[in-house]
Amino acid sequence: LTRSRSAVRMAMERTYIMIKPDGVQRGLVGEIIKRFEQRGYKLGALKLYQANEDLLRKHYGDLQEKPFFPGLLKYMTSGPVTCMVWEGENVVRMGRQMLGETNPQASAPGTIRGDFSIVVGRNICHGSDSVASAEKEIKLWFDDNEVLAWKDHSHAWVYE
Numbered sequence: 001l002t003r004s005r006s007a008v009r010m011a012m013e014r015t016y017i018m019i020k021p022d023g024v025q026r027g028l029v030g031e032i033i034k035r036f037e038q039r040g041y042k043l044g045a046l047k048l049y050q051a052n053e054d055l056l057r058k059h060y061g062d063l064q065e066k067p068f069f070p071g072l073l074k075y076m077t078s079g080p081v082t083c084m085v086w087e088g089e090n091v092v093r094m095g096r097q098m099l100g101e102t103n104p105q106a107s108a109p110g111t112i113r114g115d116f117s118i119v120v121g122r123n124i125c126h127g128s129d130s131v132a133s134a135e136k137e138i139k140l141w142f143d144d145n146e147v148l149a150w151k152d153h154s155h156a157w158v159y160e
């Protein structure tokens with residue numbers, strides 16, 4: 001059986017990446033954007049935003065019963081976050097890999113959490129954990145007109 005090259009090629013995806021209030025306060029916005037940009041991913045949306053509890057309860061719906069949840073709400077509303085959409089091949093899984101593990105002490109050096117953070121309650125960034133949650137989170141954090149489709153001229157130099 002033969003398969004065309006395009007049939008085995010990974011699908012283009014979008015992921016929701018967010019720099020948490022500690023990442024913004026510590027001046028890591030540029031550094032984190034840089035890593036996604038220089039790898040070759042395409043920026044789809046970007047804004048500095050003050051989140052409220054309502055939005056965070058939706059975003060972290062699966063964690064509401066956890067003992068750390070009140071602290072997580074306080075942390076995430078303590079200052080602005082930076083909301084981003086990044087697009088590219090397999091970007092959901094690759095984005096999680098670039099972030100590192102939830103616990104920074106389990107994160108390899110070279111990852112964002114592994115390079116810039118020490119404890120789980122101040123782990124500086126968020127990344128969607130599946131294609132389905134990415135699409136849900138993008139809808140939650142952005143209005144439709146804030147997510148742009150544009151021609152990326154480096155596409156032909158990043159992809160075969």
Ligand code: GDP
Binds near residue numbers: 071
């Ligand atoms: P993520 O997908 O890697 O961000 O991890 P989770 O979805 O499991 O948790 C969401 C966020 O909640 C984490 O990034 C942490 O900021 C926070 N969190 C998770 N587990 C703990 C914990 O045990 N203690 C504290 N203080 N925060 C936690």
Ligand code: MG
Binds near residue numbers: 129
């Ligand atoms: Mg998560």
